[in-house]
Amino acid sequence: MGVLISSCSDDLSVQDDATPEAVVKAQASTNLEIPSTGHFDLESSGLVKDFDLKLQLSEVVEPSECGPTPFNEVANYYNDLLIDGFIAAWDGNPDAIGIILEDYFAINQIAAAYEGKNTDYFGEDGEYTNYVKNRVRSLEKFWDMADLIEVNGQHTETLEDLDFIRYIYENYSTATPEDIDYILEIAETFNTNSDQIPENPFFASDGFATFDRTIVVGDGIVTFLEDTGLDPKVVWSSILAHEWGHQIQFLNFGVWDYPVPAFINTPESTRMTELEADFITGYYLTHKRGATYNWKRVEDFLTAFFNIGDCGFDSSGHHGTPAQRLAAAKAGFNLANNTKKKGQILSQEDVHDAFISKLDLIIDGTIY
Ligand SMILES: [Zn+2]
Incomplete structure (x- = not known):
């Protein structure tokens, strides 16, 4: 080419x-x-x-x-x-x-x-x-x-x-x-x-x-x-939290169940693992023992962050639409916010299970 x-x-x-x-x-x-x-x-x-x-x-x-x-x-x-x-x-x-x-x-x-x-x-x-x-x-x-x-x-x-x-x-x-x-x-x-x-x-x-x-x-x-x-500090925190989400996925690769196989380089697979990394990001950034940002701050940031062009919906690297990515992060925030004991940190496995249970809603964009 x-x-x-x-x-x-x-x-x-x-x-x-x-x-x-x-x-x-x-x-x-x-x-x-x-x-x-x-x-x-x-x-x-x-x-x-x-x-x-x-x-x-x-x-x-x-x-x-x-x-x-x-x-x-x-x-x-x-x-x-x-x-x-x-x-x-x-x-x-x-x-x-x-x-x-x-x-x-x-x-x-x-x-x-x-x-x-x-x-x-x-x-x-x-x-x-x-x-x-x-x-x-x-x-x-x-x-x-x-x-x-x-x-x-x-x-x-x-x-x-x-x-x-x-x-x-x-x-x-x-x-x-x-x-x-x-x-x-x-x-x-x-x-x-x-x-x-x-x-x-x-x-x-x-x-x-x-x-x-x-x-x-x-x-x-x-x-x-x-x-x-x-704010560059929020930028660093959010990118690190997201990439950390991928590392958690890699560590659990082969163990965690997904509706479609993870990391097979198809649009559906990539969207799923990216949305999970965003879910994990929303959970960590707003958790009282995580980065402790309030949701509004995270929402403002992620709205801009997710604008980073990914409109190739058929591409194998497709990360999800900005609305889907924001819905994933919001669902992660909800998980941190709704846990009865605010100080409790769920296990990686429990966070994964919570994400899978919300995935259809996230993709539909009905989390809001
Ligand atoms: Zn990613």
Whole structure:
């Protein structure tokens, strides 16, 4: 499948006195079909990806089924900054697209999930490290899961380290030493000449849980949500609570009963496990011994959170509609709120059973 690349700004229109290089760049940026040339083939079966922000490389993309939301506005803003920043530093060499706009994302995913590179701090300057560590301790205690789950940060700073980039190509791709020298020249050029590469938050926007007990949350996804006006601490807590829900599912995989099999990568299966993670999130965030947020706060946050485009109802990664996801979280809140003894924390199994008993209502959206 080809990729159309285009700038969203008009300042690259070709002038009569334009240099040949400017002409090439302008032509390429308006309508050039370029095959995908990424060097990594990432295994995606071992993890549940919650944020899969796709760069829109072209103005000629199909209109979003999700419609305009504050999140989409922020994402479009950073998207355009990145694409314009790429084009401004570009000499027209098509190979650069696969390296900067594809490989960089894969490299930072590998860094956070498998290499432990810069994973021990949260926020660009570690400003959320203490907060995240406390939240993780709270989740461990609440769900009785001490020292089971590793929570890793992800940062654009990682991609400034050219030696590390070289190491990743050497160990995770089939590129030859000559290829790698060539790739590194391109990487160095963009890292030096563009203030968006790799600084743009898109490059650290992962959020996922792996079956081998790791959670990754990138600074970028928090930046996007914070820029829509949300409290970053609530953002961290909610994403961690949701990813923790997936880890609980993984731990109980094969033991828990579901109406359709879990993690078989069909729309119905994915929607079910995602809605359960949202149910678990609603339960923990509002529980008196969990994050102790009131429902209104959680509702406001999740309404924005669930706006993160997932309108591909037929896609195997479908998370449920925003209304279904909010209904799942509300049902989790109801469970925490209606338990007779407020301080009681239900077992993972009991929370799962409660979710399954409400699943049809959640899907119908009749929880409210
Ligand atoms: Zn999820």
